Every structure is written in structure tokens, then in C-alpha cells.
Amino acid sequence: MPGKALILVENLSVPFDRRVWQESTTLRDAGWEVHVICPQGTKRDTEPEAVIDGVRIHRYPLTAASGGPAGYLQEYGSALWHTFRLARKIGPVDVVHACNPPDLLFLIARMLKRRGAKFVFDQHDLVPELYLSRFDRGKDLLYRGVCALERATYRAADVVIATNESYRDVALTRGGKRPEDVVVVRSAPVVDRFRQVPPEPELKRGKPNMLCYLGVMGPQDGVDYALRALAKLRDDLGRTDWHAVFVGSGDAFDAMVALSIDLHLDDQVDFTGRIPDADLVRYLSTADVCLAPDPLNPLNDVSTMNKIMEYMAMSRPIVSFDLREARVSAGGAAVYAPANDELEFAKLTARLMDDPAERKRMGELGAARVAGPLSWANSAKALLAAYAATGQ
Template identity: 65%
Template structure:
């Protein structure tokens, strides 16, 4: 057995966090003894402890933040307290060889330092950078680099410095690690997120989901202020001025959910859009199997331009073409499976959606391109190889 790995994640519960679950099960399949510390879910993953498919999961109670940065400080402080408490208990039971930190926040390096002290320096650290937190702050709260932005840059740098290996979701993130993080190139790996194709399977379409219209449009994903759902709603209002042969469904939730529902109401879209809230796998399959295109409205901001959006990968897994704003990593992911509007231009976005609705042949071709990409070059099998290569550098059996 290579060793014992402890994965820490604060953003989502496990196994609901699909990236973390893929990583955990990949390591398990290659001989690692894997445990996970994460928050409890609300509708799922609610048990305090569980063993799922051989992975032991420890969950703690956590109140999600609301409001401004102060709410996140409270949430992250509670998460750090519970993570330290549970990590010490796991290590006392059997020493942890590798602690795997998934951000946000960039505070979990404190847990890693505790384990390093307890192990006499033998515990190694893998930093799994899911988000660029300083850019997230600029995109969500402040357009300017204030004192809190620089504090976030400091905690990010301390996390880079604590890590023995950094794994990034794309090449843009990896370049940040090597550049501002001063991580050696041979210690920086790209492990792209990839949809589990066994989850994204076509099922018989259900035309009634389109509420009597010819076309169903779908948004799938988180609804935060930085995710551009308001751009999608405004683009649909423009689309509604041109044609009425469509209905749109928004699958997901987040702290911008109420705001975008209110926006849709104010724009007169109550009978044109459905907001389902958080959707489980069967509903995701139903809606995406019925839809004719996916909405990827992430606007140009410091975070989204450099980030790989899960929704894009998931649309492609279902063979759905999409319309996106023209973002650096969006093009890397989607390629010819998307049409690209000028960043943040809702008029052009609506025009491209309309063009695609009128061209079923092109939609089919784009969907086939996307499915081939996630089944081939962007598949988890490629990411899996990179993950295992990263772990090979900290494998206690090879030291």
C-alpha cells in the first residue's frame, strides 16, 4: 500500500463534490488508504461519518456564508476549527502520509502544518487548487485590490509554500502556481476536472419539460454573483423579444438564486423560465437529454477568464452544444462545441442562441464534437494519470 491520504475540502460535501470523489476513488483504486474531511450536506451527505466504497468520510456541521466578506470569515473560521480537530483525530488513529488540501479557502495550510508537527515533518502536502481565491474576491466583492485582496494573496502564497506538490485544474491556474506561487515546474501538475460519463447518460427526452415549446434551453450549475446567471436571464429577455418557441430551465442554487429569480420576474419571464433549485442526477439527465442547447453565461472577470467551468464539461458529456462568452479557458475546454459571444454582450449572446435554435444540423455536429472531447482528450483517464504522477512524487514507498 502506498500510504494514507487525507483529503480536506470545505466547499462541498463528499461524495457530492464530483472532482474530489473522482480523486479519492482513483487513489483508492491504486492502493492508497483514503479518508476525507468535509462539511455536512443539507439534503444529502448528512451523516457525521460514513464509509462509501471503501473511502472513510468525516463530516462537520457548517453554516454557509451569507452577505459580504465577514460572513465568509465566520464560515471559514468554523471550517478550519473542525478540520484541525478531525485531522488530529485521524492522525492519532494512524499517521497520515499525505494531506490533500482543496481550496477555497486558502487557510487549510494551517491543518497541514499541524499534521507536519505531529508527524515530525513526515506528512507531505498536496495543494489541489480549485479556485484562484484572490481573483474570486475581485470578481465577487471588490473590483480593486484592497487590503483584503492582499491578505488573500498572502494566504495563497503560504499555501503554495507549505505544499510539496500543487495540482491545478488547468494550465492558466498552473501558470499562476509557477509564477506568483514560485512553485517548481516539476512540482506543478495539471489535473483537469472531467465529468463522470456514467453520470451523464442520455435518457429518453421529456418534451413536457419545454412547457409546450419547441426548444428547451438549460443552465446547469452554481448561481453565485460571479457566475453570470443574471446575464443569461437578460439575454433570454432579449431572445423573448424575437421569438417565443423556447422555454428555459435553470438547474442549481446559490446565494444569487433569489436575485436572479426576482430579475426574471421583473423582466416578464415568469412563463418562460423554470428555476428548479439544486438538481440530483436523474433530473440533470432528464433536462439535459431534452434540451437542445446549454447556456454558459459566465462573464469576463478576473476569475472566470482563467477558470474551467464544470457546466461546460457537463454539457459536452451530454452532447449538448452551448453558447458562451468568449473566455480564455472556456475556449480551451469547449473548442468547436460552443458559439462565442463578445464578453458580457447580452445582445450578441441572444443572437447566437437564436441562430443555433434555427440550425439543428449545426447543433448536432457541435454536440458530437463536445462528446468526443470529453470522452477523449479531456477525459478523466488523462487527468487520472496526472494525479497519480503528482502523488508519485510524495509516495512514502518511494522516499
């Protein structure tokens, strides 16, 4: 019978973290009493305590890291203390479900396991690959440290949830987990959040084509590649018949705005920051081509990009670099430039701008994938199977 589940998150607030919120409500619908511990947001999810749609959320104050690895150690230390404090307040649970990064929450899970809980490790990121891709410091002492924390998390976990087959392979090989203890629960867009509305030509700023990027703007997310590709679209291919909108934020946001100015793109590129869902769907419904410029690196090649899933939910054609999991997600809904080749990325963008019939075909294919094999309905079944595998 369902019992009491505690979900631990450090990376985002809830319900802003869409994957965690989908998991929480899926478990609630299956009869679980669901508690979530997460940081407070800055503009949303600011209340320390909330009950939303039957899910009990416990939030703590947290200052995001700055200044490199030392800043992350300070952030994670604070998060760990607050999570420990709130977990003790909540009391015994049947399942503790920890979402990384960081790979430190196994410390809380071990404490709760001593009280009879089972530990589900929800691996959102491969932290060793994230470290290599984000900091460009090589396999130094800190890299070896994050590898050790990942090993400790795998050892402590009763069941591992992987976001795709590439992550599952890592859990089986590097993590040494048994195949029956690793379950793939793919991230999927919330269909109700991504419903097309009539396009608004005025958002194109007088241009016939609109290009759109949606997502986080961190050092590994490739916004700089997209901007340089747009500069080549203008300078090398002679195309000025477009306007681009970059939706989202992150710790590279200011640097990307500055880069757009350095490339003299500021008259053709808008940065919106984070915006309400109603505005997000306006931009995506108007966009002719969507950009997935995540460069090839140890993390991106094996990670499922939420932006790709969300573009497909909105029936948008995609330009991506040729990454393993990008092809698994998008299939024929995207065209693929050789890894990190900005000129080819620009050429493929121009090709789609000139071919509305192909854009329509790709968009319909992507929407069908999200509504069918990649839907959350399938992921929800896998999530409940993972909980069943704990024996709870």
C-alpha cells in the first residue's frame, strides 16, 4: 500500500521544478502522502511552507553559488543543513527520494534509511560530467571528489531513477547497480502548459522569420554557440530576414547579453529573462524555428534536453547539434549540425527558414512523439514501477 514519501531537491524550487512536480502529483494520485523539501524561489515559491494540490512543500532560504567551486561548497553546505533540519521535523517516511545535483543528499537518505525508509536516487544530472563540462578544470581533486560522492550515492540507493538510457548505462556500469534496480523515467513536458495560441506577427519585429531559444543559460548550455551561429547567419550567409528571442535565465545571462552586443546582434536579438507561461507560449507559437545549441561535451551528449521536448510539444521544428540523446528525443523533428559547427548550424537554420512545408512536417512529427512514446503518461507508469521495486 502507498505510504509516506519525502522528495529532496536542491537545484530548483517546487513546483517550479516541473519534473519534480510531475513526480509529486503522480505519487499523490497513486495514494502516497507526499512531502517535498526544496529551496525557496526568489520571485515564486517564496513561502517557507505550502500545501499545493495535496502536496506538502517545505522550503528553506538559499543563496545561489557564485565565484566557482568554493561558492558551490558553501551553497551545498547550507542546503544540506536545512534539508537535515526539515527532514527531522517531518519525521519517519517510507521512501526518501533524492534528486541531484548535488550528490550529497544520500547523507540525509542514509539517516532516514536507519529509520526504515527505502532510498530512491533520482539522477537528474551526471555530476562528474557536469563538473568537467562546466568548469573546464580537468580531472582534478574536486573532480575525484564528486566521483566519490556519486559512488556513495549509488551504494546507498535501493533504486535508481535514470532520465534516459544513457544515464541508465552509467548506473549499471559506473554505479554497479543491478538492471532490475535502475528504472528509466524520462522527463516530459506538461502538455497543458504547452498549448498553441494564434501567432502574433508583431513579435517578429517586422521580420518574416522568428527564431527562438528556450531554457537555462549556464556555461554549458550553448547560448554563446547560438549567438555566434546567428552572427554567421547574418555575415556569412547574408541573411537578415529574422528576429531571435532568447527566453530564460541563468548565471550566464548577463554574459550572453554582453556577447550579443559584442557581435552587434542587439538590434536583432531580444533576451526576455524568465517569463510567465502565457507569454512563453506566445513566443513559441509565433516562432518559425527553435534552437537547441547545446554543444558536444561529456554531459550534453548523454543528457535529455527539456527544451527539445518542449519545442516538440509546441510543434516547432528544431536545429540541434548532433548529440546522442538529442537524436533519441527529437528523431526527425530536428535537423542536426556536426557537433559545435556554428556555420553548419546557421546553414540548417536558413534551410528551415526557407522551407515552411518541412517545418510543418517536423513540427507534427515532434508533437506526435511527445503525445505518444515520450509522454508523461508512460513516465508515470515507470515512476510507480520504481517505487514498487523498493518493496514499499
